[in-house]
Amino acid sequence: MPESGDTTWKVGELARFTGLTVRTLHHYEDVGVVVPSRRTASGHRLYDERDLRRLYRVVALRDLGLSLESIRTLLADEVDLAGLLRDQLDHVRRRLSALRALRTRLSTLVDTADSAGDIASTDLLALIEEVSQMEETFANYFSQDQRARLEQRREERGQRVIDAEIAEWPQLIARVQDEMDAGTDPSDPRVRPLARRWTELLESFHGGDEGLRDSLYRMQRENSETIRERHGGPSPEMIAFIERANAAD
Amino acid sequence: MPESGDTTWKVGELARFTGLTVRTLHHYEDVGVVVPSRRTASGHRLYDERDLRRLYRVVALRDLGLSLESIRTLLADEVDLAGLLRDQLDHVRRRLSALRALRTRLSTLVDTADSAGDIASTDLLALIEEVSQMEETFANYFSQDQRARLEQRREERGQRVIDAEIAEWPQLIARVQDEMDAGTDPSDPRVRPLARRWTELLESFHGGDEGLRDSLYRMQRENSETIRERHGGPSPEMIAFIERANAAD
DNA sequence: CTAGGACCTCACGCGACGTGGGGTTCAAGC
DNA sequence: GCTTGAACCCCACGTCGCGTGAGGTCCTAG
Structure with a gap:
């Protein structure tokens, strides 16, 4: 009488070809996500095809990071x-x-x-x-939200690009410093490409987001000393210099 | 007698200005990462400045994702x-x-x-x-390692770029199909830019990694039917067409 | 009939605390 | 001095998805 369609499996077999452990299958029964529809007289679990299909769904959903609890309610009710x-x-x-x-x-x-x-x-x-x-x-x-947006943009634009831009800052700052040391006027055409690149790099940090830009400026203003000492940031004079260069442009 | 340097705090105070909960401080004592150096006669915890400094270190290390256990041994022994x-x-x-x-x-x-x-x-x-x-x-x-490398490259190059490339495939395939339908010879100069772009897109998938390239080719060969049906992938004939075009180049 | 492999049911452990519960202690107001 | 409420104390279970024994039963091949 056990024709096609009545195939059943014991825990060990199921475990072997799903890659799960027997303990995991026990646990799934405990929490009610996959309960074998039959047992032998002696109490051994027997899983049929419906159970198997359900198990595959459970595994797929678990691999999406859902909790067993939400998977259970998901498969029970219409969620x-x-x-x-x-x-x-x-x-x-x-x-x-x-x-x-x-x-x-x-x-x-x-x-x-x-x-x-x-x-x-x-x-x-x-x-x-x-x-x-x-x-x-x-x-x-920067708010929680702003920091998340920064990470988001970092991901979209690519780590490599961002790294290159960060590496560019010290060079740019050094070149501007050279001009300042040489007494070059901010409106001098030699300063223009520097000031333009400066603005571009800033742009690519805040991406046009005013909130980000303002927060950045505020942080720079209020911590310029620390930033300069520890990370080679620009002095307030240099920032004023660039601003005058941009105004002259 | 309680001069400067003898300042102590009770759990509640410490909790308030470190942002931790009282329970957390209790727990830190249980596992031995921050044990208040004194207690009042009635058993209330008293933290002194050394304890406070230690607590800040613990928090900093915890924020790096280290376990309390490894933090404990770290601060105890020379690790x-x-x-x-x-x-x-x-x-x-x-x-x-x-x-x-x-x-x-x-x-x-x-x-x-x-x-x-x-x-x-x-x-x-x-x-x-x-x-x-x-x-x-x-x-x-693709091995575990290869998949990690793919994700790695995705992050480095930027999601946006990758998405654009993926979106380009169906268009490219359609254009090649047009040429094939029109009976254009693979060596025809009109095919050349298409074949070149094809190779570029492939390049940017495997990034010159031979292992990745071979795995990709093998997967394509052995699953071309499924890939074509579900994702609009190229037919084996089209691949042969592009290969002939590249050979003629 | 026996061995050993597969199965069974408890039940504790993990990690970093959250969350009560039941009982003292402290500081301020009457 | 007494009360009250906030802050403190300790104990202990719950979380999440199983891993890992422990101690016992069942199945199957020789």
């Missing part, structure tokens, strides 16, 4: 799956931007440690505290 | 902090690439759901299964 996925995407995006920020911090630290050669752990600890304090300062000027 | 950070960076990178892959999957699904308008949850479920099956196929051709 707005599209909405759920949107929420999940939102959630993933947020985690991504947090993780990217973390990676940036970590790689800065590792780079510093590498370039300083055999840096002592205590010095590195001090550096870490410094960085975390910087982050805090940064967070005072 | 290779730089090495720890390198490991952590590695770990974060791996999580990042996994999360990026997840985001890509999710946004594909959400886009599909949106473009299909009011798609039924059951249809969407079928689609999810399909996508997860596709992922599985994909994983058969």
